Amino acid sequence: MSQQGQGQASTDQLTVEKEIVDRVIARFGDKVKLAYVKPRRIRFNVSKDIILEFARYARDELGFDHPISVAGVDYPKNKLIDVVYHIGSCTNDKFRSSVLVFAVQLDRDDPVMPTLIPIYRGVEYHERETFEMLGVIFDGHPRLERLLLPEDWADIPPLRKDFHTKGREE
Amino acid sequence: MGLEIDRERIPGFDVEGKDADGMDKGILTLSVGPQHPGSGHFRLIVKVDGDIIVEALPDPGYVHRGEEKMCEYRNYIQNIPHLERPMIADSCGILYPYVLAVEEICNIPVPERAKYIRVIMAELNRCIFELYWLGIYGIFLGHSTMFMWPMADRELLIDLAEMASGARVTHAYFVPGGVRNDVPDAFPEKAKRHLLYFRNRLKEYKDIFYDNPLFQARTVGVGILRREDAINLGATGPVLRASGVEHDIRKVEPYDVYDELDFKVITMNEGDSFARAYVPWLEMYESVEIALQALERMPSGPVRTKLGPNPKGAVGEVFKRVEAARGELAYYLVSDGNPKPYRVKLSVPSFREIPVMAHLLKGAKLADMPSIYWSMNYWPVEADR
Numbered sequence: 001m002s003q004q005g006q007g008q009a010s011t012d013q014l015t016v017e018k019e020i021v022d023r024v025i026a027r028f029g030d031k032v033k034l035a036y037v038k039p040r041r042i043r044f045n046v047s048k049d050i051i052l053e054f055a056r057y058a059r060d061e062l063g064f065d066h067p068i069s070v071a072g073v074d075y076p077k078n079k080l081i082d083v084v085y086h087i088g089s090c091t092n093d094k095f096r097s098s099v100l101v102f103a104v105q106l107d108r109d110d111p112v113m114p115t116l117i118p119i120y121r122g123v124e125y126h127e128r129e130t131f132e133m134l135g136v137i138f139d140g141h142p143r144l145e146r147l148l149l150p151e152d153w154a155d156i157p158p159l160r161k162d163f164h165t166k167g168r169e170e
Numbered sequence: 171m172g173l174e175i176d177r178e179r180i181p182g183f184d185v186e187g188k189d190a191d192g193m194d195k196g197i198l199t200l201s202v203g204p205q206h207p208g209s210g211h212f213r214l215i216v217k218v219d220g221d222i223i224v225e226a227l228p229d230p231g232y233v234h235r236g237e238e239k240m241c242e243y244r245n246y247i248q249n250i251p252h253l254e255r256p257m258i259a260d261s262c263g264i265l266y267p268y269v270l271a272v273e274e275i276c277n278i279p280v281p282e283r284a285k286y287i288r289v290i291m292a293e294l295n296r297c298i299f300e301l302y303w304l305g306i307y308g309i310f311l312g313h314s315t316m317f318m319w320p321m322a323d324r325e326l327l328i329d330l331a332e333m334a335s336g337a338r339v340t341h342a343y344f345v346p347g348g349v350r351n352d353v354p355d356a357f358p359e360k361a362k363r364h365l366l367y368f369r370n371r372l373k374e375y376k377d378i379f380y381d382n383p384l385f386q387a388r389t390v391g392v393g394i395l396r397r398e399d400a401i402n403l404g405a406t407g408p409v410l411r412a413s414g415v416e417h418d419i420r421k422v423e424p425y426d427v428y429d430e431l432d433f434k435v436i437t438m439n440e441g442d443s444f445a446r447a448y449v450p451w452l453e454m455y456e457s458v459e460i461a462l463q464a465l466e467r468m469p470s471g472p473v474r475t476k477l478g479p480n481p482k483g484a485v486g487e488v489f490k491r492v493e494a495a496r497g498e499l500a501y502y503l504v505s506d507g508n509p510k511p512y513r514v515k516l517s518v519p520s521f522r523e524i525p526v527m528a529h530l531l532k533g534a535k536l537a538d539m540p541s542i543y544w545s546m547n548y549w550p551v552e553a554d555r
Binding site: 040041065066067068069071073074084086088090091096097099101120121122123124125126129133146147148149150158159163165168 | 228230231234236238239240243401402403404405410415417422423489491498500502504512513515517521522524525554555
């Protein structure tokens with residue numbers, strides 16, 4: 001099977017992806033919102049109240065055991081900040097080619113959510129980066145401080161859309 | 171007349187009380203880097219009790235360049251050259267998922283020949299990077315032959331990359347829709363010759379380096395990473411596979427033509443610094459194997475899909491990952507339908523090794539710090555982006 005257009009090649013089957021969706025929906029019902037199912041990618045939007053429960057279920061029951069990436073995306077038009085976790089699996093042979101994506105949509109003016117370190121220890125530095133780049137507060141994080149930016153950074157978090165690189169204001 | 175030392179005024183020498191962080195008396199806080207020759211542009215704040223590290227706090231960020239913000243101001247094609255700057259020794263590896271992501275979001279087909287060329291170049295770059303890293307690993311453990319040999323052999327592979335792309339290290343060779351230009355007609359022949367020589371040469375590394383009792387004394391049993399910690403901390407690449415986890419993106423989620431090529435995923439169960447140095451060496455054999463097979467099967471034809479002047483993406487998001495030389499490298503790309511990406515997030519393997527490093531250094535001897543640090547395959551410029 002050629003990998004060109006992984007998007008199209010196996011859209012009809014998606015059996016593994018659908019199994020993941022079915023299991024999550026059976027467990028959480030309408031508390032989570034399915035954003036999309038694509039080949040090897042499943043995204044749920046999860047509220048911050050059940051995010052820990054959701055992550056624990058994903059790790060213990062589905063075998064999504066290691067964090068690949070944590071990204072924050074700023075949507076000023078919707079007044080939202082998405083915190084997007086990409087979680088992979090090394091131990092569950094069936095799901096290891098899939099990436100489970102779950103996003104928490106936070107109020108842009110008060111972006112606070114619990115940290116996922118108790119479930120995935122590896123997110124510690126990813127969350128710190130999201131904190132300094134987008135100003136998201138992770139409740140319970142042991143070291144929520146500067147990471148990549150200069151120590152005397154005094155501007156707004158730079159990956160917010162209303163921050164502009166010098167000379168590039170548009 | 172004795173020399174009076176005002177201990178209160180010497181930072182980190184306050185053995186009577188507690189330091190500012192409330193650590194016990196007798197704990198010395200050392201700042202390793204960012205100018206330290208053994209750390210790269212990176213600082214480790216290390217707290218030692220005698221010569222045992224009780225806590226290590228990695229402090230990256232000295233070479234942060236805002237790659238992700240930069241991406242939002244440039245269109246998909248303009249983003250190519252600056253995105254490979256964080257990892258110039260493996261520039262194809264860091265660009266690969268980006269072009270895959272752009273191809274998916276802009277729906278760009280890739281000619282068959284280009285897929286093979288990409289695989290060959292990605293494997294050449296894997297070896298180029300591993301040799302560079304191995305040389306530095308060698309020199310920091312005081313083994314200067316192991317610095318010179320990989321640096322010299324690396325030139326052969328760089329010559330090949332230069333022949334194909336025109337540039338020695340920062341190739342900017344992968345573009346959405348294929349590769350920038352076709353390889354010269356003489357390339358396959360020369361590549362085979364160099365790769366076969368290189369495969370023979372690799373054996374000698376074992377004799378001089380891996381079988382060396384001094385190297386073994388400094389790495390065997392040092393910094394053992396258990397399998398479950400490796401997974402939960404998010405370790406990736408050779409670090410993960412040296413702890414006995416068979417996980418390689420080229421196998422679990424093959425991209426381009428990797429599913430048509432025959433190669434093994436190398437794992438070891440020891441999880442120590444030696445295994446983390448040995449796995450990449452074994453993987454270079456596999457890379458040579460992959461490149462030779464791809465050279466053999468490479469069809470003729472076009473290598474690049476002609477694009478319009480300013481390709482636009484569909485509205486949506488895409489997450490693409492590849493196995494770069496240091497491990498899983500992923501791009502999360504959000505498009506709002508404009509020619510410029512709305513958000514680009516790089517998840518780089520070096521950044522993922524930071525918590526692993528902190529975990530392994532805790533409880534290790536200070537003298538073992540270089541061998542643990544370098545075995546992480548950590549690259550400060552890549553981690554900072």
